[in-house]
Amino acid sequence: MSRNSDRPLSPHLQVWRWGPGMTVSILHRITGSGLAVVGLAVLTWWLWAIAAGGDAYATFTTHATRWYGLVVLIGLTWAFWQHLLSGIRHLVMDIGAGFELKTNRFFAVLTIVGGLFLTALTVFLILGVNQ
16 A cells, blocks of 8 residues: 555644644643542542541641642632533533634633632632631
8 A cells, every 4th residue: 555645644732833722721621630539539538638537637637737738728629610611611612602712812821820810819718718
């Protein structure tokens, strides 16, 4: 079987210019996986600690309030908001809206900025309530 050199090849990642739409799409996959794996592990540990009693819950709280626990919890908060906003963006696109280049780019950037803003707002409100 001979190969026709005039036949177009599938585009590779090196052909595409990086853009906000690609970033949001990749982040949607990463945050979904992170929420499923890390988020489920933390939720399971928290529920187990509640069921196991005061000492187990104190251990969970100790780890959750240390710097590495806060990094994980803030990261999960960002992943939640980013994934939610990206899902809403995809839902809008599924109904046929937002495919124009400028509109698509605007909402992709808005998704990233919105995820960061809502994460900061959530952390601010939680820290404000606890003080």
